[in-house]
Amino acid sequence: MVRWQPGTSERLQAAALDLFASQGYEQTTAAEIAQSVGLTERTFFRHFSDKREVLFHGQQLLVDAFLAGMAAAPDDATPMELVAAALESAAEFFPDERREHSRLRQTVIDQNPALQERERHKLSVLAATVGEALRARGVTEPAATLAAESGATVFGVAFTQWIAPGETRPITQIERAVLAELRGLAAVGPGPAAGD
Template identity: 70%
Template sequence: MVRWEPGTPERLQRAALELFATRGFEETTAAEIAQSVGLTERTFFRHFSDKREALFHGQERFAQAFLAGMETAPPDASAIEVVACALETASAFFPDERRPHSRTRQSVIDRNPALQERELHKMATLATTLAGAFRARGVGDPAASLAAQTVTAVFGIAFTQWIRDGEDRPLADIADDVLAELRTLTSGSPAPAG
């Protein structure tokens, strides 16, 4: 076996994603993931509680990207302006070079109902965290919950567009467009024919 090297969790995550994409999530074991990078199953479980976590590890950093944007918003910013700030910093968490990885990861999730459920749970947890941050900014309920759900809905729609085959726009541009669509929808103006 290989001696300890820096970046072990990242190596295990890359190996897991590759195996999940080629062999299937259910068909791949934690031991096989570890062995593919010259490590033991025990080492795998030092870093991840189960093989799902190889796909979902780092959720705290993901949430922090949104929260960092909220913190940059001026104290007197409207809730929708804070939403825009959160989306801007979260989009930076997904640079264009990360798109192939994100596409592969999503294809693995799309093929497994349990992983789809885990992804939904991740987004629900994010919405709860963001609602708390909106409340801390003085936004009352139900507006705090609506704003948090708006962030996650706009992000989810933009992310789905960003990983489509043939899409090459930056995620921030797509998120801006989706948020503009929402603003048009809520303004009472007729939606442009698409």
């Protein structure tokens, strides 16, 4: 049995997602995932620390895509322009052919509270990392945190829309629309001050 062939991680991820969707996340073991693609459980654990990580394996690549977009932005970009650049860069991580996979993955996550918590943690880590990058570019507080949290929120809302049944727009188009909506909300004048 060949254990270290190219694409092993991807094969394990695809098999795991199919098994999670068909028989349930809790009911699926790492050994079953490995056996379904002709591998051993030991091989599974060479690639993933546990079965949950099969669903979250690309998280660092997503963070890196956000950071690459910010790094490529002009030096005089505003905090929200940096966030927009990060969103544009990260959109490349979600081509249209990945949509069905993402829909199925989200279905599995939505059925398990622990996985939902892990997904929220992913967005929290993303916001914290973007915030650090903004501060490194000289953006002060609270602007750095507000922009970073806004960027993570825009991504989360856009992603949810992108995987919605019947949705066909590319994620870049959805991200731009959600970001425009956010900017529109921010443009509305402030409400009464506390104590008024």
